Amino acid sequence: xxxxxxxxxxxxxxxxxxYNLARWLARxxxxxxxxxxxxxxxxxxxxDSLQGNDARAWFLTIVRHAFYDWCRRNRPSEIAHDDxxxxxxxxxxxxxxxxxxxxxxxxxxxxxxxxxxxPLQFREVIVLRELEELSYKQIAKVVDIPVGTVxxxxxxxxxLLQHSPLLHAIRGQSFGGES
Amino acid sequence: xxxxxxxxxxxxHADGEIDRLRGHSLTKHxxxxxxxxxxxxxxxxxxxxxxxxxEYHLAPPALKQRVVSALAAAEPSFALKAPPPVSRWQWMGAxxxxxxxxTVFAWIIGTALIDARARDDxxxxxxxxxxxxxxxxxxxxxxxxxxxxxxxxxSARLDYSPPVRDMAASGFTLVGGRLDYLGGxxxxxxxxxxxxxxxxxxxxxxxxxxxxxxxxxxxxxxxxRASGVAFDWVAVSDVSADVLAPFVETxxxxx
Numbered sequence: 001x002x003x004x005x006x007x008x009x010x011x012x013x014x015x016x017x018x019y020n021l022a023r024w025l026a027r028x029x030x031x032x033x034x035x036x037x038x039x040x041x042x043x044x045x046x047x048d049s050l051q052g053n054d055a056r057a058w059f060l061t062i063v064r065h066a067f068y069d070w071c072r073r074n075r076p077s078e079i080a081h082d083d084x085x086x087x088x089x090x091x092x093x094x095x096x097x098x099x100x101x102x103x104x105x106x107x108x109x110x111x112x113x114x115x116x117x118x119p120l121q122f123r124e125v126i127v128l129r130e131l132e133e134l135s136y137k138q139i140a141k142v143v144d145i146p147v148g149t150v151x152x153x154x155x156x157x158x159x160l161l162q163h164s165p166l167l168h169a170i171r172g173q174s175f176g177g178e179s
Numbered sequence: 180x181x182x183x184x185x186x187x188x189x190x191x192h193a194d195g196e197i198d199r200l201r202g203h204s205l206t207k208h209x210x211x212x213x214x215x216x217x218x219x220x221x222x223x224x225x226x227x228x229x230x231x232x233x234e235y236h237l238a239p240p241a242l243k244q245r246v247v248s249a250l251a252a253a254e255p256s257f258a259l260k261a262p263p264p265v266s267r268w269q270w271m272g273a274x275x276x277x278x279x280x281x282t283v284f285a286w287i288i289g290t291a292l293i294d295a296r297a298r299d300d301x302x303x304x305x306x307x308x309x310x311x312x313x314x315x316x317x318x319x320x321x322x323x324x325x326x327x328x329x330x331x332x333x334s335a336r337l338d339y340s341p342p343v344r345d346m347a348a349s350g351f352t353l354v355g356g357r358l359d360y361l362g363g364x365x366x367x368x369x370x371x372x373x374x375x376x377x378x379x380x381x382x383x384x385x386x387x388x389x390x391x392x393x394x395x396x397x398x399x400x401x402x403x404r405a406s407g408v409a410f411d412w413v414a415v416s417d418v419s420a421d422v423l424a425p426f427v428e429t430x431x432x433x434x
Contacts (some may be wrong), residue, residue, distance in 0.1 A: 010248045012243060019238035033242050038247045041314050044253060111232045129194065130229040136196050156191050158225055 007047055014056045017132055018063040024127045025067045027116055031074075039066035050109055057138045064124065064142060078120065114164035122157035129154060180208040185215045206231040248398035252310040301362050301413060302395050302402040303321065308359045308368070309400060309415040311378045316379060319355030319370050329356040333367045341367035341382040344430065351378065351426060378416040378423070380430065385411050394420050405431035 018039060022032040039062045050058050071079055117125060128134045128142060140147045161167070185208045191197045192205050209216045312318050321332040326343040333356050334340040345353045351371040359368045361381060369380040385406060395402045403414045403424040414427040 009245060011250065012247065015238040015243055015246060016235075019242065020236045023236040029236075029239075032236070033239070033245075034244060036238065037246060037249065037314060040250060041253060044250060111228055112234060115233055126229070130226060131233065131235055136191075136194070151191065156192075158190070158222060161229075162221060162225055173259070 007044065011043055011059065014059040015040075017056055018059055018130060021060055021124075021127055022067055023064050024115070024131070025064070025120065025124060026070070033072070033148060033165050035067045035070050036063060038070065039063040042066060053141070054138065054141075056132075057134065057142055060134075061133065061142045061144075109165045110164075111161070114161055114166045117164075117166070118160055122153060122160060125150060125153045126157045126161070180204045182208075182212060182215055185209070185212065186218065189215065189219045190222050193219060193226060194415070244399060247309055249314055250401075252307050252398055253314070287391045302404065302415075303397055304361045305359075305379070305381050305395045305415050306400050306402060307363060308381070310398070312357065312359075312368075312379065313377060318357065318379075320357040322355040324353050324355075326353060329353065329369070332356060333358070337365055337367055338385050339367075341369070342430075343369060346371065346426070346430070349426065349429070350374070373418050373422065373426075374415070376416055376418045378414055378418055378426070380427065381413040382410050385409055394418070394424055405428040407431035 012164070015036065019036050022035040022039070023029065026032045026035055039059070042065070043059060043062050044109060046062065068079070115123060118126065124143060125139060128139045134142065136147050136150045139150045145153075185205055188201060188205050192202060197205070197431055209219055321329055323329050324345065324347075326345050330340065330343040333343070336358055343356070345352070347353070351373050354370045354372050354377070356370060357368045359366050359381060361383070364383065366381050366383040369382060371378040371380065385408075393404060398416055400415055401420045401423050403420065403426070405412045407427045407430075410431070412427050412431045413431075414423055416423055
């Protein structure tokens with residue numbers, strides 16, 4: 001069935017993107033696989049809703065929905081806590097950062113760690129912008145929020161990363177000097 | 180442009196999301212304002228570090244395979260919607276005739292759409308049922324490791340009473356059972372767990388024409404079949420063939 005084969009190709013083409021998003025949201029390889037597999041079956045069901053050419057954003061939207069449904073079932077507390085309090089805690093986290101002498105490798109892991117610890121609503125916009133390289137408009141569509149909200153969430157998320165106690169402050173000048 | 184206006188645009192500029200005109204006046208402002216320039220550079224620096232240091236997780240090959248076979252398997256099942264188990268009392272209602280006609284109609288359309296192999300081949304149908312149940316998290320309708328719970332549940336819904344045995348001694352733990360619709364009839368499905376693998380065992384009364392016995396691999400799943408005195412057995416799982424085949428033969432022999 002050629003139509004069906006085309007659909008499978010399309011899903012496979014965007015499977016890496018879907019898995020990467022699910023992996024960063026779920027923060028677990030096995031859970032991410034479950035989420036993506038569920039998303040693929042949903043995609044088949046909602047194949048009619050694919051309009052235009054932006055299949056990647058369409059598939060990422062479905063993966064995101066599949067993740068949140070999965071999360072409500074398996075980790076309801078994570079969504080419940082994803083509010084202002086968690087964000088304040090993330091900012092005020094008294095955990096000690098790495099020693100100034102920490103090697104570059106530890107710093108590298110630290111940035112991934114800092115991203116993994118961001119509250120969900122900030123983590124998802126960073127992953128969509130920086131790893132999937134979606135535009136503001138595409139992110140707005142995937143997350144179903146206005147473009148203005150995309151911008152404010154991104155800016156909040158970046159501030160959290162820049163000031164994460166896990167990292168040395170990421171400043172333009174110091175970075176320029178290191179690289 | 181003042182610093183307040185610039186602050187609102189710095190990130191959008193770093194993201195390549197502002198129009199040329201505003202980009203131009205922002206660039207001009209950044210040249211003359213060290214504070215705003217530093218903010219702008221900080222966003223760019225963070226972006227560079229995220230690109231360089233944060234892992235982009237590629238889908239594991241096994242996931243890719245599973246998705247491809249699941250989509251291939253799900254397609255006929257979307258065309259062929261098995262009618263839900265219907266209590267026989269409903270057939271006595273006034274709507275029975277209409278319901279019957281609709282079912283027959285759906286069956287004809289469905290049958291015309293699915294591929295010929297799935298139509299004629301119990302093993303292929305069993306694989307589709309296994310995949311559909313696994314993906315839909317609908318493996319069991321009666322969850323119990325007690326054969327004395329599973330058996331009556333199935334018997335009450337079928338016109339035969341399938342043998343149900345716990346096989347924990349050989350590593351197969353009974354998880355529960357459900358009903359499936361295979362080869363034009365409702366059949367009992369026993370669900371076992373072997374280590375981390377789920378195993379579906381379809382049991383139906385032995386037909387005059389026995390199914391092909393032995394092993395097949397369909398869409399990455401192993402399908403093992405055996406016939407006993409009264410029943411035909413079909414086991415579907417991603418458990419390796421040399422484990423699955425003896426298991427289903429034991430079930431068929433010792434019923």
